[in-house]
Amino acid sequence: MNKARIGIVGAGGRMGRMLIEAVLKDAGAVLGAAFDVPGSPAIGSNAGVLVGLPSDVVVSDDIAGGLAQVDCLIDFTRPEGTLAHLELCRQAGVGMVIGTTGFDAAGKAAIAAAARDVPVVFAANMSVGVNLVFKLLDTAARILNEGYDVEIFEAHHRMKVDAPSGTALRMGEVVASALGRDLADCAVYGREGVTGERDPSTIGFATVRGGDIVGDHTVMFCALGERVEISHKASSRVPYAQGSLRAARFIAGRKNGLFDMQDVLGLR
Numbered sequence: 239m240n241k242a243r244i245g246i247v248g249a250g251g252r253m254g255r256m257l258i259e260a261v262l263k264d265a266g267a268v269l270g271a272a273f274d275v276p277g278s279p280a281i282g283s284n285a286g287v288l289v290g291l292p293s294d295v296v297v298s299d300d301i302a303g304g305l306a307q308v309d310c311l312i313d314f315t316r317p318e319g320t321l322a323h324l325e326l327c328r329q330a331g332v333g334m335v336i337g338t339t340g341f342d343a344a345g346k347a348a349i350a351a352a353a354r355d356v357p358v359v360f361a362a363n364m365s366v367g368v369n370l371v372f373k374l375l376d377t378a379a380r381i382l383n384e385g386y387d388v389e390i391f392e393a394h395h396r397m398k399v400d401a402p403s404g405t406a407l408r409m410g411e412v413v414a415s416a417l418g419r420d421l422a423d424c425a426v427y428g429r430e431g432v433t434g435e436r437d438p439s440t441i442g443f444a445t446v447r448g449g450d451i452v453g454d455h456t457v458m459f460c461a462l463g464e465r466v467e468i469s470h471k472a473s474s475r476v477p478y479a480q481g482s483l484r485a486a487r488f489i490a491g492r493k494n495g496l497f498d499m500q501d502v503l504g505l506r
């Protein structure tokens with residue numbers, strides 16, 4: 239069996255280094271190429287040295303040139319970078335696993351359009367645990383569909399640049415959809431001052447940033463007399479990297495299509 243040749247972009251980042259390590263340790267995959275932005279300290283480094291493992295791949299900023307070495311590009315960078323990489327992958331016929339968060343509606347539409355030509359897995363959270371939580375939230379919201387206020391809390395490390403997290407937003411979408419609401423119409427992002435009483439149709443978000451918190455998410459269903467909380471806490475980025483490799487295997491051999499981790503994990 240041919241090993242999947244994986245490319246990683248954002249190689250010098252927290253997820254990039256975690257992914258390099260995961261690929262180098264995976265018997266079914268090879269690291270085909272590693273990329274980062276021009277000016278990144280990772281450029282010119284041996285990718286293995288970044289994670290303390292042997293490798294002959296050098297981190298490059300020539301993504302267009304390097305795509306010939308890969309079957310799937312895994313991208314955990316920033317929305318503007320991901321969209322540029324997506325166009326290169328589309329031209330080269332290379333599938334993508336996109337973990338980047340913080341896209342606006344136009345960015346999401348661009349991903350959906352590119353997926354008509356190449357296979358793409360796009361998910362705000364690649365961990366099995368969080369994807370189970372999405373299912374639990376759908377069930378909880380359908381049962382707790384009257385008299386329960388929905389509030390979503392998330393906490394991440396001080397380096398995170400987008401808020402609320404992509405995962406928290408997805409949790410909000412899952413709950414809103416189960417309740418027959420549109421998140422765009424009912425989300426409340428933070429509260430300050432004299433807010434008035436809570437509107438029961440809203441879904442509230444609260445964000446904490448600090449230190450090295452890997453990723454905490456809690457959805458609260460609060461009624462008079464009881465409260466249900468569904469939580470996930472990440473203590474390592476390994477589940478995100480392992481999920482990404484599962485996603486890369488999932489799109490191998492597919493011609494095109496837009497998928498998420500519910501598809502990859504068979505949770506639909």
Ligand SMILES: NC(=O)C1=CN([C@@H]2O[C@H](COP(=O)(O)OP(=O)(O)OC[C@H]3O[C@@H](n4cnc5c(N)ncnc54)[C@H](O)[C@@H]3O)[C@@H](O)[C@H]2O)C=CC1
Pocket residue numbers: 247248249250251252253254274275278314315316318319320336337338339340361362363364365404478
């Ligand atoms: N879907 C999931 O399971 C997860 C998603 N993420 C998301 O992945 C993204 C990256 O997270 P981290 O690795 O913690 O960030 P990081 O800041 O540690 O790494 C980002 C990497 O992308 C590169 N980069 C920055 N701007 C770029 C651009 N315009 N074009 C190309 N490359 C660029 C940086 O040089 C760096 O190597 C974030 O959007 C984060 O929310 C993070 C963890 C899990």
Ligand SMILES: O=C(O)C1=N[C@H](C(=O)O)C[C@H](O)C1
Pocket residue numbers: 339362363394398402403404405406452453454
């Ligand atoms: O930036 C991070 O670290 C994370 N980002 C993703 C998100 O925005 O949901 C996933 C995970 O929570 C870690």
